[in-house]
Amino acid sequence: MSVVQMTRRLRALCYEHHVEMMLSQIPGKNEGVDAQMLAYACTEPDCLVHYDSSSGYFIVSQNANTSEVDMVPGVRCAHDGMPMYLAEINPEKRGFRLWRCPRCDGRRTNEEGLAGLTS
Numbered sequence: 001m002s003v004v005q006m007t008r009r010l011r012a013l014c015y016e017h018h019v020e021m022m023l024s025q026i027p028g029k030n031e032g033v034d035a036q037m038l039a040y041a042c043t044e045p046d047c048l049v050h051y052d053s054s055s056g057y058f059i060v061s062q063n064a065n066t067s068e069v070d071m072v073p074g075v076r077c078a079h080d081g082m083p084m085y086l087a088e089i090n091p092e093k094r095g096f097r098l099w100r101c102p103r104c105d106g107r108r109t110n111e112e113g114l115a116g117l118t119s
Contacts, residue, residue: 010102011084014042015073021051026060040085053102056083061099075108077101084108 012021021040028037038050038060040051048059049072057072080103087107088098097110 005013010040010051010053010100011087012040012048013087013089014044014047015057015086016049017042017044018086018089019043021049021092026050028060051085053082053085057085075099077104077106078108079104079106 009023013019014021019042021042023038024041025036026039026041027118028035037052039055040049040050049057051057054075056076059072073086076082077084080101082098082101082103084099084101084106086097087100088096090096095110099108100106
């Protein structure tokens with residue numbers, strides 16, 4: 001887990017279920033060795049969506065190996081290039097998404113046009 005997340009708890013939402021994610025330890029591998037990492041995890045049963053400020057959103061497969069998935073949002077901050085997290089939705093405007101930067105607290109919305117800002 002990055003220093004950014006350790007010093008300030010984020011209120012990251014799962015991009016699939018729009019529920020607040022909880023900080024948790026997840027199993028993984030670091031250079032082939034079993035390891036634990038801290039990341040935000042969706043609280044919905046069987047959801048494999050996670051978020052970490054250095055990696056952004058990622059999926060942890062059933063066998064505990066992290067994987068890159070093309071369908072995972074990759075919105076990056078225009079100021080410092082950090083992976084942003086989904087911070088807010090608006091039920092009255094179904095398409096609205098507010099993304100925040102974990103480092104500089106920068107904000108972007110899909111209404112401002114995120115084209116070209118995804119990884």
